[in-house]
Amino acid sequence: MYPELKLFIAGEWRTTGRDMPVVNPATEQELGRLPYAEKSDLDDALDAAEKGFRIWSATSPRERGDTILRAAALMRERQEEIAQSITLEHGKPLAQARLEVIRGAEFFEWDAGEAMRTYGRIIPAARGHKFSVHHQPIGVVAAFSPWNFPMSQPARKIAGALASGCSIILKAAEETPAGAVHIARAFEDAGLPAGVLNLVFGDPAEISSHLIPQDPVRLVAFTGSTPVGRHLTTLASENMTSVLMELGGHAPVIVCEDTDVTAAATSGAIRKMRNAGQVCTSPTRFFVNEGIFEQFTDTFVARAAQTVVGNGMEAGVEMGPLANDRRVPALTALVEDARAKGATVATGGARLGNSGYFFEPTVLVNVPDDARIMQEEPFGPVAVINPVTSLDDAITRANSVPYGLAGYAFTNRADYIDRLIDEVEVGNLSINTLEASMPETPFGGVKSSGYGREGGSEGLDNYMIVKNVWHSSK
Numbered sequence: 001m002y003p004e005l006k007l008f009i010a011g012e013w014r015t016t017g018r019d020m021p022v023v024n025p026a027t028e029q030e031l032g033r034l035p036y037a038e039k040s041d042l043d044d045a046l047d048a049a050e051k052g053f054r055i056w057s058a059t060s061p062r063e064r065g066d067t068i069l070r071a072a073a074l075m076r077e078r079q080e081e082i083a084q085s086i087t088l089e090h091g092k093p094l095a096q097a098r099l100e101v102i103r104g105a106e107f108f109e110w111d112a113g114e115a116m117r118t119y120g121r122i123i124p125a126a127r128g129h130k131f132s133v134h135h136q137p138i139g140v141v142a143a144f145s146p147w148n149f150p151m152s153q154p155a156r157k158i159a160g161a162l163a164s165g166c167s168i169i170l171k172a173a174e175e176t177p178a179g180a181v182h183i184a185r186a187f188e189d190a191g192l193p194a195g196v197l198n199l200v201f202g203d204p205a206e207i208s209s210h211l212i213p214q215d216p217v218r219l220v221a222f223t224g225s226t227p228v229g230r231h232l233t234t235l236a237s238e239n240m241t242s243v244l245m246e247l248g249g250h251a252p253v254i255v256c257e258d259t260d261v262t263a264a265a266t267s268g269a270i271r272k273m274r275n276a277g278q279v280c281t282s283p284t285r286f287f288v289n290e291g292i293f294e295q296f297t298d299t300f301v302a303r304a305a306q307t308v309v310g311n312g313m314e315a316g317v318e319m320g321p322l323a324n325d326r327r328v329p330a331l332t333a334l335v336e337d338a339r340a341k342g343a344t345v346a347t348g349g350a351r352l353g354n355s356g357y358f359f360e361p362t363v364l365v366n367v368p369d370d371a372r373i374m375q376e377e378p379f380g381p382v383a384v385i386n387p388v389t390s391l392d393d394a395i396t397r398a399n400s401v402p403y404g405l406a407g408y409a410f411t412n413r414a415d416y417i418d419r420l421i422d423e424v425e426v427g428n429l430s431i432n433t434l435e436a437s438m439p440e441t442p443f444g445g446v447k448s449s450g451y452g453r454e455g456g457s458e459g460l461d462n463y464m465i466v467k468n469v470w471h472s473s474k
């Protein structure tokens, strides 16, 4: 069920002289060997992408869209095979992996349509002059996708690039390469010209430092942590290369006194544990009005403690392991720091079992502001619940981190909703729901959560340049 892992360069699959194991995080068993790119492979990918750009940027948006839709249809057909690979390499429950495949296909389908709507405009001018504004593909894209959504993260980047008429070299995550391999296979079978999509794996620092400063690369698109995003932005700035940065988040959830407490607490606990909390929009810092704090906390903790944790291949499992071994000590340290500073560990707090990277669903209550977790994104199944005295108090606390990706609130009061819309510093605000993004909505952050948007009618902007034309007939 797990695919053979290779690099895809200039329309050919290749191995290299170096490889590394890919491990199932639920069993710690090896699933396959992943070839690591050498500099010569990266130079081949650059050469292929330059040639691919010439072909693809001259292909009509409709034709580009048709190819993308054919590939997306193949991904839908192959849903089960792709989902099983995702669960094996990432650990998430199979039902969630199946949904991820569909979400990935939807990203392609949305951007395929957007390809035909990259309109320019005419600006009124004096007789004998014409001003027109054109949107044109930016060039070769160097993209880096993380391991938390092995299929839908690469899909976002590839969809934006290909719909815009760019070629792309994607370095997908070494821990979870199969999602991207399946996407490349689908595009190969859909007839994408060679060199338009190139897929590499290897040492992340080696690849980014080699690719980013190269002339043909005109956009660096990255999803991952803020420190790495900052580093890649610095590398890109040497060549004045554009960047699209989708970085970390530390989502606040403001729970007001007028809400349905049981529904908000139950959905919060379920949502927090989705993907083992390894989601940049994961709801993490719950700020609950003091009048409903106890009821909310009791309900939340009880539901979190009931989460069925196990191998994502098994029926009924709600939460799998963490995706890699690094996350276990990282989460343990955050919990221990909060405990030492006076927080109550209401449930969980430790590694689960001795085999696989399982971590208990964890809820920390009354966490002091100086605990590390109040500023650092846990990126795991750990929630913080703190009481607040008012909406003012909640908004101040929500905004008290360097991040600004997703934010949530539960209330039906119109005056509260107006204030939340105006004052919460995030790129995505969701009210009475813990959903944060759809293919048709723009997704991205403010502050240290990055810049640029993926999805929505804004999603192709970063992949295109704006060219103004002044045509004078005099």
Ligand code: NAD
Pocket: 144, 145, 146, 147, 148, 173, 174, 204, 205, 206, 208, 209, 223, 224, 225, 226, 227, 228, 231, 232, 246, 247, 248, 249, 279, 280, 326, 377, 378, 379
């Ligand atoms: P990390 O900071 O080491 O790596 C984050 C991502 O960046 C990984 O995919 C990694 O392969 C890549 N990366 C690291 N160094 C790189 C380099 N020099 N050049 C190019 N790519 C590089 O952290 P990690 O342990 O893999 O993940 C944990 C942290 O990453 C979390 O705390 C979270 O903030 C962040 N993260 C965010 C997302 C997201 O969706 N925004 C996804 C995954 C990880």
